[in-house]
Amino acid sequence: DAKTTQPPSMDCAEGRAANLPCNHSTISGNEYVYWYRQIHSQGPQYIIHGLKNNETNEMASLIITEDRKSSTLILPHATLRDTAVYYCIVRVASLTGGGNKLTFGTGTQLKVEL
Amino acid sequence: ETGVTQSPTHLIKTRGQQVTLRCSSQSGHNTVSWYQQALGQGPQFIFQYYREEENGRGNFPPRFSGLQFPNYSSELNVNALELDDSALYLCASSFIGGQGSGYTFGSGTRLTVV
Numbered sequence: 001d002a003k004t005t006q007p008p009s010m011d012c013a014e015g016r017a018a019n020l021p022c023n024h025s026t027i028s029g030n031e032y033v034y035w036y037r038q039i040h041s042q043g044p045q046y047i048i049h050g051l052k053n054n055e056t057n058e059m060a061s062l063i064i065t066e067d068r069k070s071s072t073l074i075l076p077h078a079t080l081r082d083t084a085v086y087y088c089i090v091r092v093a094s095l096t097g098g099g100n101k102l103t104f105g106t107g108t109q110l111k112v113e114l
Numbered sequence: 115e116t117g118v119t120q121s122p123t124h125l126i127k128t129r130g131q132q133v134t135l136r137c138s139s140q141s142g143h144n145t146v147s148w149y150q151q152a153l154g155q156g157p158q159f160i161f162q163y164y165r166e167e168e169n170g171r172g173n174f175p176p177r178f179s180g181l182q183f184p185n186y187s188s189e190l191n192v193n194a195l196e197l198d199d200s201a202l203y204l205c206a207s208s209f210i211g212g213q214g215s216g217y218t219f220g221s222g223t224r225l226t227v228v
Contacts (some may be wrong), residue, residue, distance in 0.1 A: 034216075043118070043204050043219030044157065087156060101147060101170055102206075102217060104156030 004088045009109040012082075018075040020108050022088030025069040030092055033064060034102070035073045037084040037110075044087065044104075047073065078112045085109050118220035120205050126226045132193045133225060137205030139186040140218045145169075146188040147217070148180060149204040157204055163188055164210060192225075200227045 005023040012018040024033065032051050036044040048055055048062045050071075055062045061074040075082055087107040119138045127133050139146050145164045149157035159172040163182035177193040186207070192199060202224050206217040 036217075041202075041221075043206070043221050044217075046216040046218065049216065085156075101159040101162060101172065102149075102157070103159065104149075106154075106156050 004090060004105055006086075006088055006105060006108045008106065009111070011111050011113060012075075012078045014079055014112055014114055015077055018078040018082065018110060018112070020073040020075075020086050020088075020110065021070065022073070023070045024088070024090045027068050027090050028092070031090045032092075033062065033068075033071050034089040034091065035060070035062065036087045036089065036102075036104075037082075038087070038107070039081075039084045047086075078110075080112050080114070083110060083112045118205055118207050118218050120203075120220035120223050122223060123221070124224045124226075126228060127195050129195055129197060129227055131195050132191065133195060135190040135192075135203050135205075135223045135225070137188045137190070137207075137220060139188065139205075139207035143207035143209050143218065144186055145208045145210050146182055146186065147206045147208070148188070148190045149206065150174070150199075151202040151204060151222070153201075160190070195227045197227050200225060 032049050034049040035047040038044045048057055048060050050062045064071045085107040087104050089102050118140050121136045147162040148160040151157040160174050161168055162170040166182045179191045181189045202222040204219050204222045206219045208217045
């Protein structure tokens with residue numbers, strides 16, 4: 001799985017958009033970009049994933065650059081409950097499961113403040 | 115639709131003992147993975163089970179073993195516990211059969227080895 005680089009921490013004012021960057025310059029053509037977050041003392045929570053097109057769901061938007069070497073997770077209106085560690089992960093989606101693991105880095109600690 | 119449940123939530127063991135952690139997969143999922151998360155680090159992949167067989171393993175010694183049952187629930191067994199085994203152990207279920215499958219994590223078992 002390709003390696004990812006994220007800033008260790010970011011701050012965001014409540015109600016503003018939080019833009020979390022991720023660099024994955026060695027991503028392969030068949031690797032997806034996944035975002036998970038982990039609120040203190042809980043298991044990671046799936047947010048969104050994409051291959052090359054921008055994606056949006058009820059939680060966030062994912063913007064992937066045209067060369068796929070970087071992406072940005074956007075939380076459009078951050079709240080205090082969005083304070084968490086955010087992980088950017090790239091991996092192959094394997095149909096047989098052997099390569100289905102998630103390789104976590106140390107992520108970005110997002111702190112949302114009043 | 116139920117999520118992933120893990121038991122127990124907390125556990126204290128003595129060095130050299132053996133421990134069994136349990137996980138119930140989310141309904142409809144056929145794969146279970148186990149992760150170890152040390153304090154301040156991202157989760158590290160231990161192994162994955164699919165069709166009741168180990169189907170991928172991370173860099174963990176053989177004293178870490180597991181089982182997957184016909185109902186897709188799972189156990190993680192750790193023998194000869196060491197102090198460094200103290201961590202949050204996370205179980206994640208997913209469905210193999212389509213691209214981009216997301217993982218659902220449990221809240222974990224906090225193991226302390228003294």
